[in-house]
Amino acid sequence: DGGITQSPKYLFRKEGQNVTLSCEQNLNHDAMYWYRQDPGQGLRLIYYSQIVNDFQKGDIAEGYSVSREKKESFPLTVTSAQKNPTAFYLCASSRWGLAGTINSYEQYFGPGTRLTVT
Amino acid sequence: KNEVEQSPQNLTAQEGEFITINCSYSVGISALHWLQQHPGGGIVSLFMLSSGKKKHGRLIATINIQEKHSSLHITASHPRDSAVYICAADPMDSNYQLIWGAGTKLIIKP
Numbered sequence: 001d002g003g004i005t006q007s008p009k010y011l012f013r014k015e016g017q018n019v020t021l022s023c024e025q026n027l028n029h030d031a032m033y034w035y036r037q038d039p040g041q042g043l044r045l046i047y048y049s050q051i052v053n054d055f056q057k058g059d060i061a062e063g064y065s066v067s068r069e070k071k072e073s074f075p076l077t078v079t080s081a082q083k084n085p086t087a088f089y090l091c092a093s094s095r096w097g098l099a100g101t102i103n104s105y106e107q108y109f110g111p112g113t114r115l116t117v118t
Numbered sequence: 119k120n121e122v123e124q125s126p127q128n129l130t131a132q133e134g135e136f137i138t139i140n141c142s143y144s145v146g147i148s149a150l151h152w153l154q155q156h157p158g159g160g161i162v163s164l165f166m167l168s169s170g171k172k173k174h175g176r177l178i179a180t181i182n183i184q185e186k187h188s189s190l191h192i193t194a195s196h197p198r199d200s201a202v203y204i205c206a207a208d209p210m211d212s213n214y215q216l217i218w219g220a221g222t223k224l225i226i227k228p
Contacts, residue, residue, distance in 0.1 A: 040220065041220060042120075042122070042204070042218035042219055042220045042221065043204075043206075043218045044218075045215050045216075048215075058215060059215070088159060090159075090161065092161075105166075106151070106163040106166055107151075107163065107216075108163070109153075109160065109161040109162070110160075111158070111159065111160045112159040112160065112161075114159070
């Protein structure tokens with residue numbers, strides 16, 4: 001079945017360590033996204049990628065890095081520079097519109113990774 | 119002021135009740151999305167609409183572009199409908215980012 005997988009579901013790290021969250025999709029979608037969700041708040045975009053080997057910063061990119069070496073994969077690294085890394089992280093993917101507007105298509109979400117840094 | 123506002127923030131109702139969740143936005147949009155987030159955290163897209171009304175099972179979404187308002191209705195609500203419902207606006211002058219509402223937490227009691 002087609003879908004998006006994120007691993008692990010729960011992740012615990014010590015402060016000062018970098019950690020990489022995995023996101024894989026087999027939907028053949030061009031666009032992929034990383035969101036952060038904090039309690040009581042809406043989703044906030046960290047990074048997005050429209051095509052392989054290209055990605056753009058979202059609203060809260062500081063302290064995060066990504067790569068897009070393969071169409072199927074869009075890993076997110078939470079670096080030690082991220083001041084408040086404890087959060088729920090969601091990966092999503094969508095088709096990419098012919099006019100270059102990705103927002104005309106539904107986004108499909110992975111199950112999320114809950115990261116706790118102490 | 120947030121560009122996308124949802125109301126109510128929290129809603130508790132009895133099984134069988136008709137549910138309405140509202141979403142107001144302040145920007146021009148090309149589409150409005152409704153999504154459901156399950157208690158475990160997973161998010162699924164329910165509707166994407168740019169005009170009128172869409173229906174899927176017991177769920178109905180409407181949008182009034184002139185009033186910049188959308189509603190999500192659930193008929194004959196059931197405890198399994200308990201979830202957070204999120205609206206997100208797709209702005210016309212998009213830099214490819216959706217504007218997300220904070221969500222409405224719905225609890226349906228048996």
